[in-house]
């Protein structure tokens with residue numbers, strides 16, 4: 001349990017330019033694509049492995065306070081399909097939050113299976129890699145599932161590692177561990193991908209209203225200006 005601050009209502013002043021205050025999350029801001037995703041999920045007779053295509057959109061939001069807590073964040077949506085297919089393979093929405101005062105990264109995660117998770121981890125503001133975790137049963141950083149999933153695909157913990165790569169891409173590896181009635185071992189539902197920038201982020205509303213440029217300086221790049229449409233690597237280079 002965290003110690004209650006004396007004053008839980010007074011809010012700190014936040015900075016209007018979210019992109020300049022995202023700590024390690026700056027590397028994730030923008031619209032991204034990855035074509036070499038790898039998934040391992042449970043099927044009736046064991047394990048299935050697939051490759052997938054992913055489009056990941058992460059846009060800065062205005063700073064958020066909870067009394068004395070101050071977060072800078074990204075609202076994200078990722079959509080995943082199998083190569084050559086239209087049907088959704090996986091979809092996920094949520095927020096990435098950075099709390100500078102405690103060097104904490106928080107991930108809120110919702111998927112259209114009737115399942116949500118809140119994961120967190122700590123790292124330095126200039127970290128190029130970090131990890132967030134969530135555990136079933138925890139009332140703080142936990143996992144909540146609908147009754148069918150909780151009974152049959154009991155998701156015990158979630159772990160995601162993010163790495164900002166020197167070439168400006170970023171990669172993730174995650175493990176959603178689950179217990180199922182048809183097998184004794186815990187199943188590692190794993191996913192990984194590397195995301196390539198296809199469009200820069202749009203500055204948050206407060207930054208736009210104040211006429212600020214997005215000065216957060218992502219990996220390997222100078223400052224972005226509003227409307228910056230820098231060209232990005234052709235698709236062939238992702239292979």
Ligand code: HEM
Pocket residue numbers: 039041042052080089090109111113115117149153155158176178189191192
């Ligand atoms: C890149 C990310 C992910 C991909 C591509 C993916 C894909 C899949 C696929 C293909 C299945 C097999 C079941 C089906 O076809 O309906 C599955 C099952 C499942 N996934 Fe994921 N998943 C991802 C991430 C996650 C995350 C983050 C969670 C939870 C935190 C999660 C929870 C589950 C659960 C509980 C099941 C078993 C439910 C069932 O089979 O009915 N998945 N996933």
